[in-house]
Amino acid sequence: MSWNEPGGDKKDPWSGRNNENSPPDLDEVIRSLQDKLGGIFGGRSGGGDPEGAAIKGIGYLAAGAMVLWGLSGLYTVDEGTRGVVTRFGAYVETTSPGLNWHMPAPIEQVQVINVEQQRFIEVGYRSGSGQAMGSVPKEAMMLTKDENIVDVRLAVQYQVKDAKDYAFNVLDPNSTLKQVTESVERGVIGASNMDFVLTEGRSEIVMAIKAEIQAVMDAYKAGILVTSVNLQDAQPPEQVQGAFEDAIRAREDKQRLINEAEAYSNDVVPKARGAASRIVQESEGYKVKVIAEATGDVSRFSQLMVEYKKAPAVTKQRMYIEAMESVLGRSNNVLVDVKGGNNIMYLPLDKMTNRSTEEAVAAPVSHEPVSTSLPPVKEFKSDIRASSRERDVRGR
Structure with missing residues (x-):
C-alpha cells in the first residue's frame, strides 16, 4: 500500500518526515535531489551553492549524451x-569501403548498398531451392x-553500378527491371518467327534483349548494369509440343541426309577430279609422244628420200636388209654360215631359242632395226652388209 494511505507506515519517502496531513515540501525534495547529484559528480552534500552544482551536473550529463550521440555516427x-548518406532524406554523398562518420540520427542516415552482388530475376518461370522449375503462363506465353x-523462360542477372541512382531514382528497381524485361522480351519475340526463336536465333535474341534492357534502364537512370541474359527455355505450348517435336525430328533427318x-x-568429287586430271595428263603425254614419233618418222623418211633419189637400188636393198633384220630378230630361226670353213660349231640352240623368244616378247614393236645378241647372227649380218657394199661399188 502507499505510504500516505490508511494503514501505511506514514513515512515521507522524500523528506523522511512523518507528515500525514500536508503535501511534501518541494524545497526539501529539490535539496535532496541536489545532494544526490552532487555526490555523483564530486560535489559536497549539504554545503556550497546548490543551484550551481545542479547546473554543473546537468552540463556533465548533456556533454556525455552529446559524446555518445556523436559516436553513434561511426x-x-x-x-x-x-554507403549512401542522406540528410533529412536528401542525398549528401556516397562513401567508400572503410570506417566513416556521419551526423547521427535523426539528422543523417546511411543506406549501405552491395554493388558487387549478382542479383537476378526470373521471367516466365519460378525456381527455388529443391523445387522444380515451374512455368508462369502469364509471363511465358508470347x-x-x-x-x-511460344513459351519463353528468361533469366536476367544484374548488379548495381551506381548506388545513388539505385537508391533514389527508382522506387523498386527489381520490379522495374522485371517489367522492362518482360516488355522488351515481348517486343523482340514479336519481331521474330517461331522457327527462328526455337532453333538458330536464340543467341541473337538474347543479345538483342540484353542491349535493349540496358538502354531502357540507363534512360531511367536506375543505376543497374545487366551482366547476362539467359534463355532458359523456348518451346511451343504444351498442347502442340508433339507436332513440333515431329517437325524438329524431320528437320534433323533432313539435315543429317x-x-x-x-x-x-566431298569424297567422290576429288577422286573424280584427280582421275580426270590424270587422264588429261596421260592424253597430253600420248599426244606429245605421237607427235614426236610422227615428226621423227617424217624426218627419217625425208632423209631416206634424199638418199633414195641419189641411189635407188642401194636404198631399196638397204631397206630390205633392215626389214629382214627386224623380222628375223624376233624369230626363233638361227642362221649359221658354214662356207669356207671346216670348224665344227657347238651352239646351245635350246637356250638361244628361249632367250631370243623372251627378248622378242619383252622388246617393244618399233620401226627401227632390231639387232640380235647372238654372235653368229651379227657376223652374218655384217657379211651381208659388206657384200652389199661391194656390189654397190662394182655397180658404180
Whole structure:
C-alpha cells in the first residue's frame, strides 16, 4: 500500500518526515535531489551553492549524451559495398569501403548498398531451392511474328553500378527491371518467327534483349548494369509440343541426309577430279609422244628420200636388209654360215631359242632395226652388209 494511505507506515519517502496531513515540501525534495547529484559528480552534500552544482551536473550529463550521440555516427562500409548518406532524406554523398562518420540520427542516415552482388530475376518461370522449375503462363506465353504462340523462360542477372541512382531514382528497381524485361522480351519475340526463336536465333535474341534492357534502364537512370541474359527455355505450348517435336525430328533427318550427301560428294568429287586430271595428263603425254614419233618418222623418211633419189637400188636393198633384220630378230630361226670353213660349231640352240623368244616378247614393236645378241647372227649380218657394199661399188 502507499505510504500516505490508511494503514501505511506514514513515512515521507522524500523528506523522511512523518507528515500525514500536508503535501511534501518541494524545497526539501529539490535539496535532496541536489545532494544526490552532487555526490555523483564530486560535489559536497549539504554545503556550497546548490543551484550551481545542479547546473554543473546537468552540463556533465548533456556533454556525455552529446559524446555518445556523436559516436553513434561511426559506421563501417565493407568491401564491395557503398554507403549512401542522406540528410533529412536528401542525398549528401556516397562513401567508400572503410570506417566513416556521419551526423547521427535523426539528422543523417546511411543506406549501405552491395554493388558487387549478382542479383537476378526470373521471367516466365519460378525456381527455388529443391523445387522444380515451374512455368508462369502469364509471363511465358508470347506471340511471334508469324502469329504463333511460344513459351519463353528468361533469366536476367544484374548488379548495381551506381548506388545513388539505385537508391533514389527508382522506387523498386527489381520490379522495374522485371517489367522492362518482360516488355522488351515481348517486343523482340514479336519481331521474330517461331522457327527462328526455337532453333538458330536464340543467341541473337538474347543479345538483342540484353542491349535493349540496358538502354531502357540507363534512360531511367536506375543505376543497374545487366551482366547476362539467359534463355532458359523456348518451346511451343504444351498442347502442340508433339507436332513440333515431329517437325524438329524431320528437320534433323533432313539435315543429317544433307550432311551425308555432302560427305559423299566431298569424297567422290576429288577422286573424280584427280582421275580426270590424270587422264588429261596421260592424253597430253600420248599426244606429245605421237607427235614426236610422227615428226621423227617424217624426218627419217625425208632423209631416206634424199638418199633414195641419189641411189635407188642401194636404198631399196638397204631397206630390205633392215626389214629382214627386224623380222628375223624376233624369230626363233638361227642362221649359221658354214662356207669356207671346216670348224665344227657347238651352239646351245635350246637356250638361244628361249632367250631370243623372251627378248622378242619383252622388246617393244618399233620401226627401227632390231639387232640380235647372238654372235653368229651379227657376223652374218655384217657379211651381208659388206657384200652389199661391194656390189654397190662394182655397180658404180
